[in-house]
Structures are given as C-alpha cells and as structure tokens.
Amino acid sequence: MAGAAGGRGCRMIRGAQIRDVLDAAHNVLFDCDGVIWNGEAAVAGAPEVVRLLKRRGKRVFFVTNNCTRPRENYVQKFSRLGFTDVAEEEIFSSAYCSAAYLRDVAKVQGKVFVIGCPGVLKELQDAGVPVAEQGDEGPDVSVYNLPLDPDVKAVLVGYDERFTFMKLATACGYLRDAECLFLATDPDPWHPLRGGRITPGSGSLTAALETASSRKATVIGKPSRFMFECISSQFDLDPARSLMVGDRLETDVLFGANCGLATMLTLTGVSTLEDAHELQQSESPEKKDCVPDYVVESIADFLQALEE
Amino acid sequence: MAAAAKCSRLGGPLARQLLDSVDSVLFDCDGVIWRGDQVVPGAAEVINLLKRRGKRVFFLTNNSTKTRKMYAEKLTRLGFGASADEVFATAYCSAMYLKSVCGLEGKVYLIGSGAMRQELEEVGIQQVGVGPDLVSGGQADWAAVPLDPEVKAVLVGFDEHFSYMKLNKALQYLADPDCLLVGTNTDTRLPLEGGKAVPGTGCLVKAVETAAQRQAHVVGKPSRYMFDCVAAEFGLDPARSLMVGDRLDTDILLGTSCGLKTLLTLTGVSTLADAEGHRESGCPVRMAMVPDYFVDSVAELLPALQG
Numbered sequence: 001m002a003g004a005a006g007g008r009g010c011r012m013i014r015g016a017q018i019r020d021v022l023d024a025a026h027n028v029l030f031d032c033d034g035v036i037w038n039g040e041a042a043v044a045g046a047p048e049v050v051r052l053l054k055r056r057g058k059r060v061f062f063v064t065n066n067c068t069r070p071r072e073n074y075v076q077k078f079s080r081l082g083f084t085d086v087a088e089e090e091i092f093s094s095a096y097c098s099a100a101y102l103r104d105v106a107k108v109q110g111k112v113f114v115i116g117c118p119g120v121l122k123e124l125q126d127a128g129v130p131v132a133e134q135g136d137e138g139p140d141v142s143v144y145n146l147p148l149d150p151d152v153k154a155v156l157v158g159y160d161e162r163f164t165f166m167k168l169a170t171a172c173g174y175l176r177d178a179e180c181l182f183l184a185t186d187p188d189p190w191h192p193l194r195g196g197r198i199t200p201g202s203g204s205l206t207a208a209l210e211t212a213s214s215r216k217a218t219v220i221g222k223p224s225r226f227m228f229e230c231i232s233s234q235f236d237l238d239p240a241r242s243l244m245v246g247d248r249l250e251t252d253v254l255f256g257a258n259c260g261l262a263t264m265l266t267l268t269g270v271s272t273l274e275d276a277h278e279l280q281q282s283e284s285p286e287k288k289d290c291v292p293d294y295v296v297e298s299i300a301d302f303l304q305a306l307e308e
Numbered sequence: 309m310a311a312a313a314k315c316s317r318l319g320g321p322l323a324r325q326l327l328d329s330v331d332s333v334l335f336d337c338d339g340v341i342w343r344g345d346q347v348v349p350g351a352a353e354v355i356n357l358l359k360r361r362g363k364r365v366f367f368l369t370n371n372s373t374k375t376r377k378m379y380a381e382k383l384t385r386l387g388f389g390a391s392a393d394e395v396f397a398t399a400y401c402s403a404m405y406l407k408s409v410c411g412l413e414g415k416v417y418l419i420g421s422g423a424m425r426q427e428l429e430e431v432g433i434q435q436v437g438v439g440p441d442l443v444s445g446g447q448a449d450w451a452a453v454p455l456d457p458e459v460k461a462v463l464v465g466f467d468e469h470f471s472y473m474k475l476n477k478a479l480q481y482l483a484d485p486d487c488l489l490v491g492t493n494t495d496t497r498l499p500l501e502g503g504k505a506v507p508g509t510g511c512l513v514k515a516v517e518t519a520a521q522r523q524a525h526v527v528g529k530p531s532r533y534m535f536d537c538v539a540a541e542f543g544l545d546p547a548r549s550l551m552v553g554d555r556l557d558t559d560i561l562l563g564t565s566c567g568l569k570t571l572l573t574l575t576g577v578s579t580l581a582d583a584e585g586h587r588e589s590g591c592p593v594r595m596a597m598v599p600d601y602f603v604d605s606v607a608e609l610l611p612a613l614q615g
Contacts, residue, residue, distance in 0.1 A: 143468060143506045161443040161450075163472040168507050189518045190479065193451050198483070200475045204519035211496050211514045212507035 008263070008291040010276050019305035021294060025243035025262065028053055029231070031222075032064040034247035034269020035299060037081055039194050043268050045300030047082040052306040060090060061231055063244075065186035065221040065251060067095040067158045067202065070122035089234070094185040094202075094221035095120040097230045098156055099127035101220055104233075106181055110153030113174050115160050115167050115205060120185065124156075134167070143169040157209050157217065158185030158202040168208055175213040182213070186221025188251060192270060222246075222255035245299060249275055249290040257289040265292040266299050315583050318571065318601035323612035326601065330569060332364040332549040334538065336529075337379075338371065338499050339554035339576020340606060342386060348575050350607025352387035357613040365394060366538055368551075370493035370528035370558060372398040372465035372509060375423045393541070398492035398528045401537050402463055403427040405527050408540075410488055414460030417481045419467045419474050419512060420492070428463075437477065440469045455480055461488035464516055464524065466498060466509045475515055482520040489520065493528030495558070499577075529553075530561035535568070552606060556582055556597040564596045572599035573606050 013021065022028070030036055036046040053060050062074075069077070071088050078086040098120065102108045111132040114120060124131050132152045141147060143166055155171045174180050188201035206217050220226050231237060239260035246252020247269025256263035265276060273295060279287045296302075318326065335341055341351040358365050367379065367390065374382070376395040383390035402424065406412040416428060418435040425438045436456050443450045450473065462478045481487050491513035497505040513524050527533050538544060546567035553559020554576025560583075563570035572583055580602060586594040603609070 144500065144504070161447075161472050163475070164442075165468050165470040165507070168470070168511065172507050189521055193447070195452070197451060198479065199447075199451055200472065200479050200515070200519035204475060204515045205472075207518040208507070208511040208515040211511040214496060 008257075008288070008293050010280055010291050010295060011293070012273070012295045014296070014301055015304050018296065018302055021243065021262065021264070022053070022056075022058070022302065022305060025058065025241055027059045027061065027237050027242040029061045029063050029242060029244045029256075029261070030299070031244075031246035031248070031252045031269075032062055033066060034192070035245060035266050036062070036083070037077075038268065040081070042081040042083070043298055043300065045298070045303050047084070049299050049302045049306065050083055050086065052303070054085070056306065059235065060086075061235075062086070062091045063222065063227055063231070063255075064092070065094045065188050065202075066191075067093060067098070067120050067185040067221075068117050069093070069095070069119040070126065071096050073119070092227055092231055093119075093123075094158070094227070095123040097227045098158070098183060098185050098220045099123040099129055100230050101183065101226060102129045102154060102156070102181075103127045105226075106154065108154045108181060111149060111151045112154045112156050113149075113152045113171055114156050115163060115171055115209070116156060116158040116185065117160055120156065120158055141166075146170050146173050148173050152180065154181035154183060155209075156183045156185065157206050159191075160205060163205055168212060171209055172212040175209070175215055182209075182215050182217045184217035184219045184221075187219050187223075188221070188248075222251045223258055224255070225258050228255070228259040228261075247271055249279060249292070253292045254286075254290045256292075262294070263292040264294040264296060266296050268298045314598045314600060315572075315587055316601055318603050318608065320611065322601070323609055324615070326550065326569065326571075327358075327361075327363070327609070327612055330363070330548050330550045332366065332542070332544050333358055334366045334368050334535075334549060334551045334568070335606075336553035336555070336559045336576075337367055337369040340552060340573050341367075341388065343575070344500055345386075347386050348605055348607070350605065350610055354606050354609050354613065355388050355390075357610070359389065361613065364542065365390075366542075367395045367397075368529065368534050368538070368559075368562075369395075369397045370495050370509075371498070372402070372492040372528075373421045373423055373498075374399065375426050376400045378423060396534055396538050398465065398534075399424045399427040401534055402465065402490060402492050402527045403431045403433060404537055405525075405533055406433060406461060406463065406488075406490060407431040409533070410461070410490075412461055412488070415456060415458045417456075417459045417462045417478060418465075419470060419478060419516070420463060420465030421467065424463070424465050424492070434458075435463075437474065440471070441473045441477070442471050443473045443476075451476070453477065453480070459487065461490060462516065463490045463492070464509065464513045465492035467512060470512050475519060478516050479519045482516075482522070489516065489522060489524045491516075491524035491526045491528075493558075494526055495528070529555075529558035530565060532562070532565055535562060535566040554578060556586065556599070560599045561597050563599075570599040570601070572602040573604070574602065575605045
C-alpha cells in the first residue's frame, strides 16, 4: 500500500497484474462517464466486464457526480447500452446522495430551495424531501425585492441549464440565515460533451453562490467522502477490499484516496497519463492524493484477467 | 515613516496638514459620498470646497452599471459639481484596458450591462452577447451554438441577465487560449439603498473562472489599473494624492499599492475594528489594507476646508 514517502504508484497494468488487483477487491466502484460509457455509447467491452465481475462474486457499484438523471433513468440507460442486471440499488448519483444526505444526515425540517435539474427534483421527491417553489415569475418579483419562503431550511445547488441571476439572488437571500444549510451536488467545474466540447458544471454555479454568500458549500459528490458513506450505510463496504475505477484524477482518484480505497485510472475519459505523472511530481499532498495506484487503457483490459 | 503612525484619527490640524500636502483627492462613491441615492451629509460641500481650493477631484468606482456620463449626471443631480472626465468607473476603465493595454482587435463577448456596451462602442470595440440569453431546445442544439469568429475577449461585469447559456458561451469562447478573460471587479455584493444587497460581479467572474479553469484580469480596485487610468490622463503624483474610501480590501489596498496617502471613512463597509485587526496582524498582505487615517465621515474634512 502506498506510503506517505513514496506516494501512489501510478502503475500501468494489464493481464495477470489486473487479476491480482481484482482478486484483492471484494467491491468494485465504477465512475460512469468516461469509464463505462461515453455519452450514449458504452465503452467497448464494459458490459461484459460488469457481468463477469458479478459472476465472480464481486459487488459492483456505480458512483457518478452526474446529477441530471434520477436513478430509474440510469437503470434504463444501463439497459439501453447493453449492461444487463444492473439494479437501481447499485447506482449512486450525486442527486440521489444529496437527497439521502438531506433526509438522513441533515434531517432537514423544512423545504429545500433547489438550483438544479429535473433529475435532482425527482430524487428529492422520491426521498420525501419537500422542495420550495421557484417563485421567480410574476410582475412584482425582481432581484431587488425577492419573496423568500420562511419554510426553506436548506439550499441545494447543482447543474442547472435554467440558472439565472434571479435564482442566484434568491439562494443568496436564503443563505443569509446561518442556520440554512448549504449543499452542492458536486464540484465538477465542467463536463465533456460529444465532439470535444465542454459545458459548465455544478462547480461553476456553486462558486458563484459561495462568492455571493461568503459561505462554503458542503459538497456531496466526489471527491468528498459522503457518497462512499452513503453506499457503506446500505452495503457495509470494507475500504481495504474496495477498488475505485475512474477517469478524472481530481474527482474519482481523489475520492478513492479520501475513502482509503485502492484507485485505478482508466484512460477512456478526461484525464491522461501525462496529467497523472505531472501530479506525481507535485510537492502538494493534495495533488499527490490524485495520483492513482494503477492505470489501464480501458476497463476492457479486465476481460483478459476475468475470462479464464 | 508611515508604519508607526498608521490608522490615526484625522482631527483638526492634522486634516489641514494632510490636505495641504496633496494636489489630488480620489473618492470612492458607494459608502463614501453617497449610499444608493442618499448623499452622505456634507459630502457635496467637501468636494466643492476641495475644488475651490485648487485640488483636483476624481471619482473611482467598481460599479459597472453606469457610463461615466451617467455618473456625472448622478453626481450633478446630488449636488456635486462634476464632469464625466473626472469619473473612473469600471465600464469605462474595462473598455480602456481592452483598447490601450490589451490592444484588442476584434470583438468582445460581453456578460454585462448596456452601459458597458456603450463604453466599448465609444472606444470602437464591438460586442456580442449583451441582454437576455436563455437555453432553449435540447442539449444537442444549445451546446453546439455557433460562435462569432471575431470574438477575441470575454468581458464580465454586473449582469442581471446572467444565465447558464451566457456562462456556456463564455466557456466556448475561452476554449481558445488566446481569447482574453477580463472582469470589471470582484466585489461580492452590489450595495443597494436601505442596506440591501444583491450578488455582485465577483460571483459572475468566479463562475466563469471556475468553468474555464483560468483567472480573469481584473480591472477594478484593488487592481492598479484604476489608478493608472487616472494617472495616464491627468499625470498624478502618487505622493501628492489621497485615496478616500470605505473598503479596506479595495480602496485602501489600491491606495497603498500605488503609493497614495489613504483615508478610511466609516460610513460604508469596513469598520475601525477591521482596520485595527489588520494593523495588529503583522501579516504584510493585511498591513497593506491599513489606512494612514480614518474619519467617521468625509464631513469631518469640512473644518479644515472652511477655515
């Protein structure tokens, strides 16, 4: 196991080496975007890898910062892309975990003001957490005299295509009360789209609200530990026997390090091997925590280790 | 010399001495000479007397929602005799920065006010993007929005029409590493009448910086540029200039960085305790936010000017 002096290994592995890593892991946690699929296309071999891992008795979980869909939509996507027998309970999105946090950890008594998309609203609804009306329609409403609902006890911010200055001002109004909780679904500053484009992420909207309110959000998504604690509360995971597989060093790998998991970078998504080596050279402990134990070109490389 | 005598109350003879030692006085606006539309009592008289005594007076504001002409109108309406060329507001200074410092040849993608558009046009820079702009249709449509190839800079100022779509467009333009990113200021709140506030430009700049993973060049206080802008047009000697402001982290820091004398007035954001806290800290960054002098209000300068 990596020590403080040596740092994590960042070892490119294949074949028998992968088999050894998988043998040591009872639980395998996969990020989704850039790991098992890219947009609407499964990473070649990924569905077979998941099937084989389960056949070998591993528990498989999917941990994604993507807060745009409710879990039932994810189940449909898995099915559509050829992943058979992925159950809803195995899917942990930042939207689902934010709702779980509000209900079970914060035990919020009151409504939540949400800056987010329908996926987040659905998860809150499913969790029985009441959501405040948006309230930004109407002729008398302006940023200079915002109607605030006295029942709001928490603000949750995440990716929102309908984000406006009005929503920012409203959320800021609620956060003036120090007792009002401040949560963010995930810290991702941008997300990759098809064709090499990127789009602003939850992190950029959260940054605006943190600046406006002079407060720091409690971030639910990776690299924060909460999503792991959420999974653990339902499935009792031993970090020492768990492997995190992701494509973003500062999100997935750092998450793994924060939770005491073994970490593996796959090169089918955002981060490159150069990125990993650059972080390895860094003096900063936080940057060093973004260095993975292992690197694979694609999770399809597991097939050789699993098929025998 | 200054270090020992920092943050002293400015009374009687000291005020006279200070005013005699300067040729130019630079005033912040919000929290110094007015609060929203309410004049700080005595402020207009102070400015008018300073001018009568042959001092040059300038107004420096981070507020990007008005042109210098609009500010001159407001100043006149509230009883301060002032002309547009005495005003240095960030809408104007950003346009000057892009023109003179960046040598911009091309358009600007503007997240900002109509006033900013006007100031850009005054220096011959065209903009795209001002006004409402919302996402419509599916992600496949709006994410692939066509970009104007002539845009060479993104400028972010106060914008009530700020939206995800505008943030997205800014991000697309900034994918070109040669596209500049400029912000008018980083104030977190825009002060309004009655002590209310709305989120300030700093939030919008932060959103763009976070998405694009790079830092903006910020024009407004405490960046030096606001002072350089005044000095370039009027040839000021910093050692014979006084900065009067209500915020330690913008006004006073600007003054100290540029070698001006500094006066804190307590009619706005910062408190005496804030200033003393910085002074006791021993931290060089914080020490730069300690004013030379403070007054409860600029009206305290009147006796020195009237005598």
